[in-house]
Amino acid sequence: MNHPSAELSRFVAELSFDDIPESVLRRAEDFLLDCLASILAGSSSRPVQAIASFARTMGPAGGPSEDMVARRGSSPLFAALVNAASAHMVEQDDVHNGSVFHPAAVIFPPAIATAQALGRSGKELLVAAVAGYEAGIRIGEFLGRTHYTVFHTTGTAGTLAAAMTVGRLLNLNPAQMLHALGSAGTQAAGLWEFLRDGADSKQLHTAKAAADGLTAAWLASDGLTGASHILEGKQGLAAGMSQDADPARLTSELGSRWALVETSFKYHASCRHTHPAADALLAVMQKNKLEFNNIASVVAHVHQGAIDVLGPVVKPTSVHQSKFSMGTVLALIARHRHAGLPEFDAALHDAAIADFRDRVTMRLDPEIDAAYPKQWIGKVTVQTRQGQTLTGRVDVPKGDPGNTLTRPEIEEKALRLGCYRNAAAPEEVQSMIGKVWGLAECERVGNFL
Amino acid sequence: MNHPSAELSRFVAELSFDDIPESVLRRAEDFLLDCLASILAGSSSRPVQAIASFARTMGPAGGPSEDMVARRGSSPLFAALVNAASAHMVEQDDVHNGSVFHPAAVIFPPAIATAQALGRSGKELLVAAVAGYEAGIRIGEFLGRTHYTVFHTTGTAGTLAAAMTVGRLLNLNPAQMLHALGSAGTQAAGLWEFLRDGADSKQLHTAKAAADGLTAAWLASDGLTGASHILEGKQGLAAGMSQDADPARLTSELGSRWALVETSFKYHASCRHTHPAADALLAVMQKNKLEFNNIASVVAHVHQGAIDVLGPVVKPTSVHQSKFSMGTVLALIARHRHAGLPEFDAALHDAAIADFRDRVTMRLDPEIDAAYPKQWIGKVTVQTRQGQTLTGRVDVPKGDPGNTLTRPEIEEKALRLGCYRNAAAPEEVQSMIGKVWGLAECERVGNFL
Numbered sequence: 001m002n003h004p005s006a007e008l009s010r011f012v013a014e015l016s017f018d019d020i021p022e023s024v025l026r027r028a029e030d031f032l033l034d035c036l037a038s039i040l041a042g043s044s045s046r047p048v049q050a051i052a053s054f055a056r057t058m059g060p061a062g063g064p065s066e067d068m069v070a071r072r073g074s075s076p077l078f079a080a081l082v083n084a085a086s087a088h089m090v091e092q093d094d095v096h097n098g099s100v101f102h103p104a105a106v107i108f109p110p111a112i113a114t115a116q117a118l119g120r121s122g123k124e125l126l127v128a129a130v131a132g133y134e135a136g137i138r139i140g141e142f143l144g145r146t147h148y149t150v151f152h153t154t155g156t157a158g159t160l161a162a163a164m165t166v167g168r169l170l171n172l173n174p175a176q177m178l179h180a181l182g183s184a185g186t187q188a189a190g191l192w193e194f195l196r197d198g199a200d201s202k203q204l205h206t207a208k209a210a211a212d213g214l215t216a217a218w219l220a221s222d223g224l225t226g227a228s229h230i231l232e233g234k235q236g237l238a239a240g241m242s243q244d245a246d247p248a249r250l251t252s253e254l255g256s257r258w259a260l261v262e263t264s265f266k267y268h269a270s271c272r273h274t275h276p277a278a279d280a281l282l283a284v285m286q287k288n289k290l291e292f293n294n295i296a297s298v299v300a301h302v303h304q305g306a307i308d309v310l311g312p313v314v315k316p317t318s319v320h321q322s323k324f325s326m327g328t329v330l331a332l333i334a335r336h337r338h339a340g341l342p343e344f345d346a347a348l349h350d351a352a353i354a355d356f357r358d359r360v361t362m363r364l365d366p367e368i369d370a371a372y373p374k375q376w377i378g379k380v381t382v383q384t385r386q387g388q389t390l391t392g393r394v395d396v397p398k399g400d401p402g403n404t405l406t407r408p409e410i411e412e413k414a415l416r417l418g419c420y421r422n423a424a425a426p427e428e429v430q431s432m433i434g435k436v437w438g439l440a441e442c443e444r445v446g447n448f449l
Numbered sequence: 450m451n452h453p454s455a456e457l458s459r460f461v462a463e464l465s466f467d468d469i470p471e472s473v474l475r476r477a478e479d480f481l482l483d484c485l486a487s488i489l490a491g492s493s494s495r496p497v498q499a500i501a502s503f504a505r506t507m508g509p510a511g512g513p514s515e516d517m518v519a520r521r522g523s524s525p526l527f528a529a530l531v532n533a534a535s536a537h538m539v540e541q542d543d544v545h546n547g548s549v550f551h552p553a554a555v556i557f558p559p560a561i562a563t564a565q566a567l568g569r570s571g572k573e574l575l576v577a578a579v580a581g582y583e584a585g586i587r588i589g590e591f592l593g594r595t596h597y598t599v600f601h602t603t604g605t606a607g608t609l610a611a612a613m614t615v616g617r618l619l620n621l622n623p624a625q626m627l628h629a630l631g632s633a634g635t636q637a638a639g640l641w642e643f644l645r646d647g648a649d650s651k652q653l654h655t656a657k658a659a660a661d662g663l664t665a666a667w668l669a670s671d672g673l674t675g676a677s678h679i680l681e682g683k684q685g686l687a688a689g690m691s692q693d694a695d696p697a698r699l700t701s702e703l704g705s706r707w708a709l710v711e712t713s714f715k716y717h718a719s720c721r722h723t724h725p726a727a728d729a730l731l732a733v734m735q736k737n738k739l740e741f742n743n744i745a746s747v748v749a750h751v752h753q754g755a756i757d758v759l760g761p762v763v764k765p766t767s768v769h770q771s772k773f774s775m776g777t778v779l780a781l782i783a784r785h786r787h788a789g790l791p792e793f794d795a796a797l798h799d800a801a802i803a804d805f806r807d808r809v810t811m812r813l814d815p816e817i818d819a820a821y822p823k824q825w826i827g828k829v830t831v832q833t834r835q836g837q838t839l840t841g842r843v844d845v846p847k848g849d850p851g852n853t854l855t856r857p858e859i860e861e862k863a864l865r866l867g868c869y870r871n872a873a874a875p876e877e878v879q880s881m882i883g884k885v886w887g888l889a890e891c892e893r894v895g896n897f898l
Binding site: 191 | 495496499500502503506507508509510524525526527598599600604628631632634635636637638639640641642643644645646648649650652653654657661664667668671672673674675676677678679682683684685686688689690
């Protein structure tokens with residue numbers, strides 16, 4: 001067995017703690033904390049509560065895995081489902097630019113749930129998560145840009161990433177891991193159509209990617225077989241759902257390039273496609289000492305993917321949808337210098353924000369589009385009320401590896417998210433932070449709350 | 450709201466018992482019995498047992514819905530998952546030719562599980578099932594032939610059919626039903642790639658279609674929203690997974706044409722694509738009094754879909770895979786005049802069957818391909834050992850509406866399937882048959898075993 005799907009499965013099955021550089025392990029802990037805090041921040045929202053209620057109706061009354069939304073124990077399947085539903089809710093979890101994929105939301109919830117159920121160590125959890133990032137990011141890159149025009153890569157590639165992660169914790173051998181990959185790939189789903197209505201499907205996508213990937217791995221450990229060429233085969237994932245898939249990306253530099261450390265933190269609480277323009281606007285405002293009321297209009301110069309995802313959102317009707325509105329995001333930046341969760345909550349019915357929003361347009365920029373998705377360049381052109389035309393530019397948005405967050409900044413973000421809408425008390429979040437920083441020494445992964 | 454997805458959702462939400470012709474209701478009962486018997490026949494198989502074991506690990510210890518594989522109670526989600534995994538296992542459940550979709554396997558398991566949990570009547574179960582058939586078949590037709598080249602329609606359209614069925618039992622209003630459709634469509638998955646390996650994904654597809662559709666409906670009743678144009682939208686199901694989708698098919702003749710009665714019983718225990726040629730071979734053998742040993746070679750003249758699905762299966766390595774081998778099926782017909790479950794079990798390591806199999810070829814036939822999928826014509830050309838060239842033809846294979854099974858034939862098939870490998874005792878199957886024939890008078894759907 002020596003084809004891309006098999007090679008990737010073997011890498012995941014055979015990766016050991018000692019293979020992974022220190023910097024990768026520390027960054028994995030950073031993303032874990034970022035994910036746990038995101039789960040707390042999303043936990044009170046309506047879509048997440050609906051999924052938690054479904055888990056109560058259909059799942060067991062208790063269990064070894066921590067449902068951080070309902071604050072109760074459940075089976076690994078339902079803990080993964082509910083926590084993953086919440087992890088992406090407030091749009092503050094991490095993102096890998098090159099694959100346009102949010103790894104943490106679909107990798108950590110099933111990893112934690114499985115580790116808790118099987119009594120795995122912190123080191124085993126970290127190895128499994130790193131394996132999931134490396135596989136999932138490469139699968140997202142493999143599926144390419146045409147895939148992302150219709151499919152939500154975090155839902156599709158996320159299902160396979162979750163399966164690889166959980167498969168590692170189940171100690172699947174390379175052949176079993178390939179079966180898990182096959183069963184995950186044939187479940188991969190997630191369409192962007194919901195964006196047009198501002199519907200709740202994004203939460204369903206992360207929830208199901210985590211749960212379905214976990215299902216694939218668990219079934220493989222019990223002997224269920226899957227397609228051996230699910231990614232690159234003639235009737236496989238790419239054949240059905242991509243026009244520019246590149247199998248070489250699946251196994252490129254496995255074990256030498258660590259895709260995990262290319263992953264970005266999200267600084268603004270909005271869709272990642274808005275961040276480069278947001279930072280560019282912040283830069284031009286700071287440089288020229290502009291205020292909210294000085295700005296007549298803004299053109300955000302963007303890549304095609306931003307137009308595909310954000311274009312349908314003209315007049316947001318929910319807080320969640322407003323995070324996909326370029327106009328709303330730039331309005332919040334202009335007014336508050338920050339687009340965080342409380343700012344979005346207050347913005348939805350604010351007439352001045354809506355007025356600013358309607359004066360923002362997006363325009364396809366050839367330079368930005370050519371650099372994307374490897375690099376996310378931000379450019380804006382601002383017309384001032386005084387008749388000036390000003391331009392702003394950032395080459396590396398805040399949170400990207402070249403402009404990353406420090407551990408104190410990560411802790412501060414975790415406290416803000418964890419305490420949002422009183423999801424957790426500050427001391428609970430502090431204790432959670434301590435558990436994450438000490439994870440590598442932990443003999444048996446327990447509850448984080 | 451007046452677009453195809455909305456119109457279809459409204460039809461499902463508003464269909465009443467009195468709208469449905471008597472003949473449609475009776476045929477729905479026939480397919481229900483056929484499905485229950487198929488669940489029993491598949492219940493001891495390895496892939497089904499793996500999925501049942503997963504349900505035990507992840508689900509509740511008991512519940513109101515009947516898991517007919519493990520013979521225990523569970524929540525609706527897991528009863529639907531496990532029973533649907535088993536319903537398609539032995540390839541004896543029904544099929545709708547025009548949509549190349551197996552409705553019963555993905556519609557009855559979630560319908561029964563939900564009806565049992567909510568204490569619904571037999572009439573309500575029948576209405577929901579009819580609604581699911583009408584919607585699911587039209588969605589399969591809408592997705593078209595290009596979809597089926599890569600995607601397993603029973604997995605994809607099946608997820609939406611299950612959601613519509615369960616949504617009806619949850620009494621969703623038209624708006625909620627549209628949300629259920631949106632949440633189902635964004636989960637729709639299932640790739641043919643597994644056929645190349647003879648892997649177990651077909652069972653995973655039916656299991657997950659049933660469970661994911663049920664999930665979509667249950668979440669909609671709890672307020673989770675979905676895309677309103679999931680089928681025909683710019684980033685919807687057809688945009689991502691079809692090149693010849695026709696939205697007019699979604700709502701064509703709703704309430705006047707009953708697609709359910711176009712559905713066929715499966716007579717041979719093999720993939721439906723083998724049946725026309727099997728019946729044509731039977732016809733030529735009977736007419737010319739040919740025996741197994743008289744036949745030097747057979748050319749099966751087929752539609753392209755048969756080549757797509759059966760072509761990869763050259764040398765079957767499992768009983769299940771042999772049901773997708775045109776050569777094996779024709780060899781069994783030639784020797785036994787019948788290709789049932791025991792015949793397949795005995796065939797896998799039979800050298801004479803393998804030798805015959807290697808003398809069968811498939812050839813694309815323009816007339817058959819043009820008539821497909823509306824009509825499934827069978828033609829074979831047989832070379833005899835005596836040097837004769839003989840041809841056989843059937844225009845309507847056994848089990849199709851024009852050549853259907855009588856209730857005594859359906860009962861006989863149910864007994865054969867239900868008692869296969871001692872899944873149930875004959876008296877249990879007899880009692881089950883009685884419950885199905887009395888369903889319309891039943892106040893509260895209970896266990897069938």
